[in-house]
Amino acid sequence: MRCPPTSTDLATSELSPGTGAACDAVPAAYPPWAPTVVESRPTAVILDLFGTLVSAPDSSERSAASAQLAWAMRLPMAIAEAALCGSWQPRHDGQLRSSTAVATHLIERCGASAACTNEVEAVLARLARQRLQADRTLLQALKELRQGGSRLAVLSDASPDIAEAWDRSELASHFDAVVFSCRAGAVKPDRRLFQRVLGKLAAESGQVLYCGDGGGDELAGAERAGMRALRVARRGGPDGLAFGEAHWSGRTIPAVELLPSLLGGWGAR
Template identity: 30%
Template structure:
């Protein structure tokens, strides 16, 4: 039996490579009649308000963003911009080469897997299309739970869905949203992924003082588990 019965992952910057806001976001700004730098400033400033899900669905949230930016697009433009933003966030999302092999190897060892992500409405919509989706036993999204990391509710929701206690779980993340501190306080073992590409990663409220275990590659997660049982593999 592995020491950990489950490994829970952050998404952006952990299962994915570094995330930066790409050129496709310009289309969203154009549809809204908003300067791209103004839209980016509002999106950055309001990230946790949007990711906590309290502003309504994707369309209502984007209307609220427009209010913050001082623009008044038509309902038709807002609907088109919601679809445009979905495409833009999806375009920013590039899975790490190790993501699928690591998740598959964990399952081969009998270890459960899960995702805990601070996110807005786009990720829950497009995650089912990604290669990692069938390899995740649970998916916990802040925009659906109504809380953001490091709130213990996110970590405990994952445990409840898995039927495990926090001490059964290893948590892996790049450190955004003080997620490592949150996982540790919830009773999990937390490790930071410090892959070289993350120097350019867009992240908020980072765990800068983290002094716990650090990995430089997602594949190193497997080194933290007990060896594969004899006769498997």
């Protein structure tokens, strides 16, 4: 069992904005989740994707995706759903390098006809585009972070269909760098992922704040890589699916939309 971090650059309580005695004691300019000691402001922010920038999928969304794949393969939904759930690792760790490879893998696991490949690939592409739709409030927060001088990157456990859809999403233009596990050949919390995204940002680890919902033990992984880490409450709610989530005793903020306020008042108290 992995022990929780024993220290962090951020305080170790969880507060929501506008609630509790701590909020009454702190000027509005300095939100209660801001650092309580003077420290250098991060110059770059690395963000998780699912559960952080876009909603984490829930069981109903997974079932809907399975139903579409089942239709494309002319199979019962239960078979498609079992194949989809059972293929998480190869879809995310680089064993499958394209959406065509993912489609072929699913078809083989289900025992479906290879003639379905194009239809399965089309379903994967459509689902990926839907998964990458972002809230207007989130896009505005990213714009404000960049206007404030922060360099931004995404580090995500993601499958090839997501990686292929990324450049056409509304999110892509807001980021200076992106690292997807399927392209890097490893999943969180593999240290190589954190090193790769730091290299793409040309940033030192101590200059970086990592923000994610905690899936894949990413927060402790970021700290082991020398970054400061901040948990964001899972976007989409507590029913969102997460793989490899670990206990986190560090600071949590309610949403990515609060990051501009946090960084704007960093070290000012």
